[in-house]
Structures are given as C-alpha cells and as structure tokens.
Amino acid sequence: EEKFGMTPEDTLLGTSFCPDEINNHEFDLPTLMRNYWGNVFPMGGIGGSPFVGETGFKAFSSHVAENGNIIVVFGPHVGISEDGKVGEYLRAGQSGNSSACGAVIGAYNACLAAGEDTKFDSDVYDMQMDEIKQEFAKHAKDISSTENPMATCAYQ
Numbered sequence: 001e002e003k004f005g006m007t008p009e010d011t012l013l014g015t016s017f018c019p020d021e022i023n024n025h026e027f028d029l030p031t032l033m034r035n036y037w038g039n040v041f042p043m044g045g046i047g048g049s050p051f052v053g054e055t056g057f058k059a060f061s062s063h064v065a066e067n068g069n070i071i072v073v074f075g076p077h078v079g080i081s082e083d084g085k086v087g088e089y090l091r092a093g094q095s096g097n098s099s100a101c102g103a104v105i106g107a108y109n110a111c112l113a114a115g116e117d118t119k120f121d122s123d124v125y126d127m128q129m130d131e132i133k134q135e136f137a138k139h140a141k142d143i144s145s146t147e148n149p150m151a152t153c154a155y156q
Helices: 029-037 053-062 102-114 127-137 140-144 149-155
Strands: 011-017 040-042 069-075
Touching: 011 029, 029 040, 029 069, 102 127, 102 140, 102 149, 127 140, 140 149
Parallel strands: 011 040, 011 069
Antiparallel strands: none
C-alpha cells in the first residue's frame, strides 16, 4: 500500500475469480482482498476469466475515485482433495469429490475428445464455456502429456 501509494479509500478492486462457492470462504483470496480493499467490481465468470469485455472495463474504470487507483486480480482455481488428488474437492453435504474447477476441467476434456483442429460452434447460451474451450483447444494435447494435467490446467 505505502510503496505504491494506494489506499482502500482511493482504490477500486476489480476481481475475476471463478464464482465457485469454494472460492468464497473466510480466508480465501477473494474474501481477504474484498475485506481489505472494500469496494469490489466483479468482472469474472466461470474459470476466472474476466468476461466483462470492453464495455464492462469502461464501466469499471469510470467508477474509480478521482486520481484513484485500480487493482485487477484474476485467475482460475484448482481443488485438491483430502487425499491429494488435484482437480477434485469434497463439497459440504456431498459424499464424494467433485471437480474443481469444473468449467476448466470440462473444457479441457471437451478439447481432448474433439481433437486438435476442432473449432467449437458458438453457443449463445454458454458463451463463457465457449471462450474457455477456445483458449484450451490449442493446448489440450500438450497439457495431457504433463506430469499432472489438472494442475497444469490452472496455469493455462
């Protein structure tokens, strides 16, 4: 804060974390940042990608205090089960692990199944997943050959 001259009073935080409920616990990064910086402009959708586009970013930047600052933080998440399996998480009230991040894992698996040269049709009812698949399509095969593809997906 002191090094960069930003304070919660003159800084607007833009966040783009996957809206998964496991990213919103008391000591998770989105909560800690919101608690410290105060005002938040949510920019994201599934997978942690900022989906607000040019219009949303213009709106975000117009909400900043005069001569103020912005911080943008974004990124995916990856669950790790209690037995150490990357890409899985035991959610409250469920008897078995489920995927985390399900959107990223789903896009990755769709790209692997479709092959390298596949162009996905646009689906106006699932635009966020379409974007994630487009981003993964060119990398899925390489990701599949890594030591831990689920961990690698979080960095893609």
